[in-house]
Amino acid sequence: MEIKVVDFSSWNEVNSCLGQTLQEKNVISFDQINALNGLSARKSFFKQLNDLTCYVGLKDDHYHVKILLINDLLLLNKNSKLDHKIESWKSGKLIHTPYDLLCLIGFEALERIQSRIEALESSIDTLEEEILEKPDKSQQVRIIKLHRKAIKFKKQINEHLSVFIRTKRDTPLWNDLIMSVQCEMDNARQLVELMENLREAYQASVDNKSNDIMKFLTILATVLLPINILTSFFGMNFDEMPLIHTHYGMYVFYILIITLVSITVIVFRRKKWF
Template structure:
């Protein structure tokens, strides 16, 4: 657990947690905690039992906002994409009048990238801290969306050039993750809309209007992932079409080969009959003539099929 006094974007480490219980002369306290620290923080900051239970739960938490007497409890999901799987990491925020507590189970990159932004904008209020943090989280969805789009384009190119059975597993896996992510974006969008429109005494009225920009971005993100879902459907159709075309090409080649060998089979069948009165059997160069005819016939048929683009 790290405790910092934030004033005009400048961080001052605080050793004693008790100092954060009272409002500082200037600035606010930011407590960056793990879930294990809640046992200490809950009685000191009067955290509601249900909010603490949500933080400790092993189940995936939906984004939400809960209003309590002395603080707000807000859950938003940070996103991460490692080219194989999409990860959502819950960020639990306790917003008070003079403090903000962030509780996480895993590291959240936005908490690290937020620090220079606080210094640049000389932040001295916890509600503005939360606004900038949520804004970073939402913006990161755009970055992940761009990477997903690149992966979709590459997958489409691979399917058109060299279709493999493994591509179907990639399509199904990525599509299911996009669908799952889109379900999560709905509640998160509503949380941001609540921060924008609801009368919240711990958030400055002027600052609250800025949440509308974040809400618009959240709507754009939701629409973008809706588009990705449709693209994955088109990609699956392209895969199935490519597989069907390849099967047709193979069958066409086999059919052409079979057609070429059919007259050759007839010739060998005729001269394979066990009749004594077959003049060609006694011809000195009969064998070579028949072989020459068969080769000429096969080559001629091959070039005819090639000219018609059948092979």
């Protein structure tokens, strides 16, 4: 098997590796490669060009790998993040076919996604504790950002899984890769569901906080209601009001206020509304 690193933006460099005879045999053109390059810039995908040739693109936050598989010839786009890895795999004699290399790259990409998902899970746990202790508006923005990340990871893993299933070979390594990606896909789905539950928990926490505020204001208004009633009663502009012309009228007024407020507080405490 031969592995060559080329620039996929230049057909001349690709053609020099393929050779004119192989190019004619596979009926590959630069227009095909260029169109697939544009597609691979947006997402991971697999394209069978003909019986002998397929084009694979893996796209995520860390890797943008483009591979042209032609029998025992593999053309790989220039990627500094993978150069040392490929040399290590070759020296360890882990690569026997082009599909072995693609499988190893899949494990490498999956490992990167797993580490980012674990970091996202830690952020979610921290945010959940903050919401339960003290909800605020800034947490809603963080929930939206984390939710978008979870959906993004789910989408990336789903695209990778589609590529790996379509290029699958009947080997233990490929079976392990697809099982690992499927497990990580389940984790990504759970993350998305967890973010939706976290959003509901945030809303419930905010609603509880609003309810506590409304409860406090209602209790305060109810406690002050007797004072307002007495003040309105004795504030009426009539000469024949009781206690209005006596020197002890103010003291009776205060006693009435304290008595009514005390009764209200006692009733609230017995109802366990405090």
